[in-house]
Amino acid sequence: MWGDYQVHGWGWMLFGGVHMILFWLLMVLLIVALVKWLKGPSNTEERGSQDALDILDQRLARGEIDMETYRKMKQELLQR
Structure with a gap:
């Protein structure tokens, strides 16, 4: 047992x-x-969009793109 x-x-x-x-x-x-x-929710998508806008602002400030291109690209980024 x-x-x-x-x-x-x-x-x-x-x-x-x-x-x-x-x-x-x-x-x-x-x-x-x-x-x-x-x-x-993680803000990776929002942060990525913000980073892209910062880069876009820097490109405009350096004169790499004109204002019309800047507006088009910014609108596309904000719609994402």
């Missing part, structure tokens, strides 16, 4: 250890997802 219990006991202990690792992994993933959700 005791021998049978010990064999199954070790099996359950190992299985329980795996469950504990999976549980904590799930908790960490849930916390990361919650933080990302609370933080809101």
Whole structure:
């Protein structure tokens, strides 16, 4: 009787250890997802558009493009 219990006991202990690792992994993933959700959507698209507008402003200031081209390109960037 005791021998049978010990064999199954070790099996359950190992299985329980795996469950504990999976549980904590799930908790960490849930916390990361919650933080990302609370933080809101990333502004990578908006920031990329802003960077492009800054570059466009610099090109106009250096005289690489004329005002008409600047207005067309700015309008295209803002529509994205």
